[in-house]
Amino acid sequence: MNILSLNDVSISFNNRKILNYINLEIKSACILTISGKSGSGKTTLLSVLSGLLKPDSGKVFFKGKDIYKWADFRRSGYRNKKIGFIYQSFNLLPDYSIYQNIIYPGILNYSSSSIKEHADYLIKYLDIDNIKDQLPSTVSGGEKQRASIARAMINSPEVILADEPTGNLDADTSKSIFSLFKDIHKKYGIAIIITTHDNYIIKNSDFHFTLVNGSIVKKR
Ligand SMILES: Nc1ncnc2c1ncn2[C@@H]1O[C@H](COP(=O)(O)OP(=O)(O)OP(=O)(O)O)[C@@H](O)[C@H]1O
Ligand SMILES: [Mg+2]
Known part of the structure; x- marks a missing residue:
């Protein structure tokens, strides 16, 4: 199909x-x-x-x-x-932590507990647990891209x-x-x-x- x-x-x-x-x-x-x-x-x-x-x-x-x-x-x-969109230049919001960036597109769609649960799962899955509280400007390119993938996946x-x-x-x-x-x-x-x-x-x-x-x- x-x-x-x-x-x-x-x-x-x-x-x-x-x-x-x-x-x-x-x-x-x-x-x-x-x-x-x-x-x-x-x-x-x-x-x-x-x-x-x-x-x-x-x-x-x-x-x-x-x-x-x-x-x-x-x-x-x-x-x-x-649709989950992933940009070449990441497009992460600079004043929000990696974690906040990831949950942002999901907050209107799901209860806060289910969105947090999914974000926690994605963060572990994409191996960015250790940087989730940092601002985008303080993480590497590969980490930013993994954060963008998590953000794109948040609404399944x-x-x-x-x-x-x-x-x-x-x-x-x-x-x-x-x-x-x-x-x-x-x-x-x-x-x-x-x-x-x-x-x-x-x-x-x-x-x-x-x-x-x-x-x-x-x-x-
Ligand atoms: N909103 C717009 N207004 C006017 N021209 C535009 C607009 N969007 C794209 N273009 C033009 O359309 C063409 C195709 O742009 P597009 O961004 O799709 O190319 P691309 O293949 O993604 O290029 P790149 O590999 O550089 O990202 C370009 O010449 C661009 O300048
Ligand atoms: Mg292009």
Whole structure:
């Protein structure tokens, strides 16, 4: 079954076509990598999938439902609960501790005791127990990225969208972050879509596409 699909999706900025009639089917429980040179539209594509950016034309389906037909509040709920987003530059709130950053997206959805229980579980699972009370500025890049993964997992999403998640990390740390993705994928059976240039990650994903001149080209 497809968890997400794009049907003839196009989007332009300043009369430049960034996505040009993209068709893409994403199976549930797969790891999909998307590469493409800087400016090719990778972040744009993830924003469209996450419900944040309505395409100029075309449709985006989540489990067969057209997400841009939904009212704004429903699409916000989709973004918050069904999608976990991981940013290249981490996007952690600088004045909040790692722990507070992780529970923040969950506080509206769950009771405080259940959210704390889940956060404690994720913090142990991602091995960041020792830094949970620190501010983001005082922890390493790999630790920040593990905190972002915990934050993305707090609402038990069905899809993780990761935008160049290892772009700022050294090769060994990148490998360990990717093995966490693999583990999460196996354990929770969720789809993980990663934009990346990292050959190791590309090689070890189930499917691989590149974005070239607004089109998506299947490589594997
Ligand atoms: N909101 C916007 N307004 C105008 N132009 C935009 C906007 N968002 C993206 N663009 C342009 O669209 C193109 C694709 O941007 P996008 O961020 O998707 O590329 P990318 O493949 O993620 O690049 P990178 O590898 O550098 O992150 C770029 O030329 C960018 O300047
Ligand atoms: Mg980008």
